[in-house]
Amino acid sequence: MPILETERLYLRPFRIKDAEHLYLMNTDPEVIKYTGDAPFKDVLEAQVFVQNYISTVYHNPDTTSETGLGRLTIVRKSDEAFIGWCGLKYNPEGREVDLGYRLYKKHWRQGYASESAQACITYAFETLKLPYIIARTHFDNIASQTLLDNQGFSYIKTITHHDMPTRLYHLKNDAYQLKEISAKETWPVRHPVLRKGRPLEDVYMEADEQSSTFHLGMFYNGTIIGVASFMDDSHPDFTGSQYRLRGMAVLPEYRRKGIAELILKRGEMLLKEKGKTLLWFNARVVALQFYKNLGYTIDGTQFDIPKVGPHYRMKKQLV
């Protein structure tokens, strides 16, 4: 887990001894007014929370490797005072990373939350290379909304979160750019990921150059890191106005950041604009869960594609 440094602060992972402050901070009704959290029963409950947080949020429970994500304790450099917490959290339900913060009331209105948030945003975008982060605030929490506005977040919509009216915000990482590209531009990703160890000519797909085909590429600071191709190809088992997805790939060091999801969703949107009603493809077994989470379903039984491996046919009704 990181230790972040700002002009006046350190942000470091929770320690068990922070439990007392976490307990005390949450006993202030004004601090938890908009959070939907109940106060801890006692310091012991806060200690159990911290212990659990370290083992399940900071560390991937399956592998014990660090996730790089999780809230951090804000400590003032000058006197080691506990100011509060700030940090990033991965939400598996929405498959997105949010920014959150909470400070002792005595430390409000001194710029500490903004300074901490800024450090977490830089860490999210430059170190973790996340394509975007979100934030949620209670509808009436004006101070928090001002902070997010000042950090460049865009208001998206009002939702219900923890049974409360909540404003949802979004901040894009400007290092990323998603755009339509030519077939040839997909090769620096298609070849090492999907045709590894095979001759470069093997990257070519029959419908690559057809005028109805479109290719999407995700760039990080101008370098292509993720691709997908969408082709006018109807499967005899399906009905409706169909397209086929091919060549979905993300370079290994950019995976598990939501890049493929962004590419696929842009493709789905463009297909809907073209009046297409169904997207289908042959999915590698390793990618099944990724597609299932995005609403795709398996059609039929497993089959083998020579030189590539076992696959399932998958589809999604777009409208």
Ligand SMILES: CC(C)(COP(=O)(O)OP(=O)(O)OC[C@H]1O[C@@H](n2cnc3c(N)ncnc32)[C@H](O)[C@@H]1OP(=O)(O)O)[C@@H](O)C(=O)NCCC(=O)NCCS
């Ligand atoms: C399949 C593939 C395209 C997915 O690319 P990706 O950019 O890693 O995809 P995403 O980040 O959108 O989602 C992948 C997983 O990361 C998770 N994830 C997304 N953002 C995350 C984050 N910030 N932190 C942790 N996990 C995150 C998603 O929930 C998803 O989990 P799941 O697989 O359990 O559903 C990529 O692994 C790849 O190129 N594989 C090799 C080629 C291949 O198999 N292509 C498909 C051919 S059919």
